[in-house]
Amino acid sequence: xxxxxxxxxxxxxxxxxxxxxxxxxxxxxxxxxxxxxxxxxxxxxxxxxxxxxxxxxxxxxxxxxxxxxxxxxxxxxxxxxxxxxxxxxxxxxxxxxxxxxxxxxxxxxxxxxxxxxxxxxxxxxxxxxxxxxxxxxxx
Numbered sequence: 001x002x003x004x005x006x007x008x009x010x011x012x013x014x015x016x017x018x019x020x021x022x023x024x025x026x027x028x029x030x031x032x033x034x035x036x037x038x039x040x041x042x043x044x045x046x047x048x049x050x051x052x053x054x055x056x057x058x059x060x061x062x063x064x065x066x067x068x069x070x071x072x073x074x075x076x077x078x079x080x081x082x083x084x085x086x087x088x089x090x091x092x093x094x095x096x097x098x099x100x101x102x103x104x105x106x107x108x109x110x111x112x113x114x115x116x117x118x119x120x121x122x123x124x125x126x127x128x129x130x131x132x133x134x135x136x137x138x139x
Contacts, residue, residue, distance in 0.1 A: 003101040004042035033121040040123030061087040
């Protein structure tokens with residue numbers, strides 16, 4: 001069953017947590033608009049965030065694949081090429097991610113790291129707040 005991919009990571013413009021619910025089997029984010037609960041299809045917000053993340057990765061697939069391979073302990077040319085190919089075709093992974101969702105541990109980690117999605121009462125993504133890597137002393 002589909003679920004809200006970023007459940008627990010979405011807040012409204014006032015910083016209040018946005019709840020999730022199902023409407024007719026469809027996952028939704030529930031935004032409190034001065035007492036009126038607006039049910040926004042989760043896919044609308046989730047796809048907007050995934051597309052924004054994909055745009056940020058474009059052009060950096062080689063560096064990202066190298067770093068990912070190192071983190072996984074698979075720092076060989078074949079693993080890097082496989083990861084890079086996955087990154088270049090990330091948009092094809094969206095449907096699977098929307099169906100399976102993020103593991104609870106991954107959402108918890110993102111939340112602790114400061115990842116937050118801010119939406120307005122119409123369900124439009126206002127901004128995505130992401131943790132930044134600490135800058136080197138040289139930068």
